[in-house]
Amino acid sequence: MVEQAADPVAEREVVLRATGIRKRFGPNEVLKGVDLTVLRGEVLCIIGPSGSGKSTLLRSLNHLEEIDGGRVELDGELIGYRRRGHRYVTLPGKQLAAQRARVGMVFQSFNLFPHMTVLQNIVESPVGVLKQPVREATATAMALLERVGLESKADAYPRQLSGGQQQRVAIARALAMKPRLVLFDEPTSALDPELVGEVLEVMKDLARDGLTMVVVTHEMGFAREVADTVLFMDGGIAVERGRPEDVLLNPRQARTKDFLAKVL
Ligand code: ADP
Numbered sequence: 001m002v003e004q005a006a007d008p009v010a011e012r013e014v015v016l017r018a019t020g021i022r023k024r025f026g027p028n029e030v031l032k033g034v035d036l037t038v039l040r041g042e043v044l045c046i047i048g049p050s051g052s053g054k055s056t057l058l059r060s061l062n063h064l065e066e067i068d069g070g071r072v073e074l075d076g077e078l079i080g081y082r083r084r085g086h087r088y089v090t091l092p093g094k095q096l097a098a099q100r101a102r103v104g105m106v107f108q109s110f111n112l113f114p115h116m117t118v119l120q121n122i123v124e125s126p127v128g129v130l131k132q133p134v135r136e137a138t139a140t141a142m143a144l145l146e147r148v149g150l151e152s153k154a155d156a157y158p159r160q161l162s163g164g165q166q167q168r169v170a171i172a173r174a175l176a177m178k179p180r181l182v183l184f185d186e187p188t189s190a191l192d193p194e195l196v197g198e199v200l201e202v203m204k205d206l207a208r209d210g211l212t213m214v215v216v217t218h219e220m221g222f223a224r225e226v227a228d229t230v231l232f233m234d235g236g237i238a239v240e241r242g243r244p245e246d247v248l249l250n251p252r253q254a255r256t257k258d259f260l261a262k263v264l
């Protein structure tokens, strides 16, 4: 057997590659050709003003939006693309569903099923989509609840939990699918200020553990501390990206400077 030296670049393979993503709603061009690469274990934080296209970008990455141009590759597999004047092309339904199941999504508004207990919320997709045996899915769910500090709430209903607790359940639910990548869309924006910290702590813990994450956030402290890369979006364009200390503390672009002056 030939021994190969470990190549750190090769080891950090590309999980997600989006190229030239375009999206319009009627006359409103919301994404004007955005490129994005996420490496395994990377935490990418996306910042930018309201209406700049951050949510639309996340939704496009997860195929919740049909893009008008560009391509999205996950784990080296093309999941969707569109060339100008051509139809939107995706993987066949089953393969697309399989790829989408490998991308977790956590929304601002938690989106738990209100009529299901915490445990039922978490096991639903692993059992229904991944066809895991209920016992196995339950054991995984309980371990995840412990991870987010809510093992005592397994039988509670979402309405019995605080917003911060609900969001921690939503994170556990995303992780139960063993995703390659988790997309977070302003996960703390709907929370009362005193509940933000507990959710950010869980996310920091996941980042330390090597979870690959794309996080749209207004929490500049979190971005500064946890992100490997910060991307600043404005007007449907990826204006500036780099290490957090560069983008947040020494931005090069005037638009980034203006935005940071308002939020920091
Ligand atoms: P952000 O998340 O950065 O605040 P969004 O991606 O939500 O920005 O929105 C970008 C722009 O796209 C906004 O002008 C918004 O009104 C518009 N938009 C988003 N979703 C839709 C939709 N489903 N239909 C029409 N316009 C939309």
Ligand code: MG
Pocket (backbone or CB within 6 Å): 054, 055, 056, 185, 186
């Ligand atoms: Mg948004």
